[in-house]
Amino acid sequence: MPSVKPKRFTFLLLDHFTMLPFSAVIEPLRLANRASETLQYEWRLVGPWGAFATCSNGTRIVLDGGLSDDVPVSRDDVVIVCGGTNIASQATKPVLNWLRRQSRGGATIAGVCTGAWIMAEAGLLDGRKATIHWENHDGFAEAFPEVDLYRSVFVNDGNRLTAAGGTSSIDLMLHLIAQALGEAIASEIADQMLHTAIRSDQDHQRLSIPTRIGVRHPRLAAVIARMEANLEDPISPAELAADAGMSTRQLERLFRRYLNRSPKRYYMETRLARARNLLMQTEMSIIEVALASGFSSPSHFSKCYRARYGSTPYRQRGTGTTGTG
Template identity: 65%
Template structure:
């Protein structure tokens, strides 16, 4: 309970601003960072006093560019912090490359002080790589979830928009930083203040840690057919060991032929084709975001042999898994 109070700020000294230290990684996502920072700025404005302050730091100090190309001047290097600081690491694209040894060593050192440390967007990967999420619940942007699960099986990954577990915080990216900051502001200053900040942000639907980050299946595919949605959810949950169309049909109470007609009518493809595309999409994520061997990627996505995997991958993406992996490695080395 003591750690939780530290996260939400209820044990802070009256009149002492709560300081957030934003660690900007290379190619961090601007939206996630700006959403968090603007929430703090508006809270200060609405409170009529400085209840929050912040610093921007990063490896080597100087400047740091976000994935949109905008450059920010940093307040300092990865220096030693105060014990009551709240650290928010800001990640983005190519987070593996941005997660350097110096960043990891610094995070581990600061974590030993008991600091509250969070990861915005893909920076949950950085926290996990540093061992700061072992045995904890966490979240990360849905696009990175497959690779994260493969690499960090000791972390309980959820689909929530944000997670607070003890003195560790993670968000899914995008506007989920607003939801997180509104939660912290509510616990620091009360629900009325959080609602006032939300109003200033024109943010009319505040999400909690119980809300999931991705749209529902019907919304994503643009079809509100309950049995079709149920089958797609089963497919998404069984990538490593695919379920045959006949079993999928039986489990939702229809014939295989009816299932075929349903997919053709609404998605213009067969259930088998749709399932294959889901598996190949996960395979591409793993090739791009992990150092798993091509063979292990194939097995993780339900392919019995590397040759079959390579054939299917080339037919869909017009390149082989090996070339995809090589092209990604070349990009990361630049």
């Protein structure tokens, strides 16, 4: 393969970034150099603090520099924002301004795990397609309605790239490497990483409902999918049953047999899980969270929340345990 100027990636490591997606985006670059037997890619690590960045598991990564003009980024570069927990607190003015400068300079901006949140805060995803880790999806959708949000493992929207985190970051990088160096090299890298099923931007983040609940029952899966699609405006058990072609009593028996709970309880737990994510990841008021989770009464919401999680929504928000683990 002829010698070319290596393409440069700049990794912005935010405090509490998650290790797995970071490893998943940088390792394919190393393996691409190895597979092509030429220096196709080079990279450097920067962060708000300049000296090192601490990931969510406590490991410290030594950085090549901070967010200053002595770390120039060209229009051919790719900047990858590596996010993690407590992501909203990482949207500081220096970070957002630095990202905006790189965008104005023509660089491609990418985000992995919760990196899309910072991109959205910087205004870089307005009117664009994006994805984010499923745990942060609801909070992101509420905070940034101007972003066209998907549940795909990754999204390629021209000079805006986002991956949901975890191993989805491998899929994004293999997609980019295949475009630049060919499918054969991308497949060789996947084999080296024992990544035997390369996913596309059409693949969803989460397991199918039957796999998730450990039950392969089409009508049960259909009812649960309907519940998950209607958390803000819950559907009555009678309507769920009728749409599934069964009686309410049959629906009750189905849920108790396979999930050991009533449809009402399962629906409630799903709505409360959404409420918890919104509390942790947004600045929405308690009443706004309640309404977005299908509760018309704040007092009823608080009572149900405490019964489920052992704490009121007000106290839960004060714990500060936000973002993806």
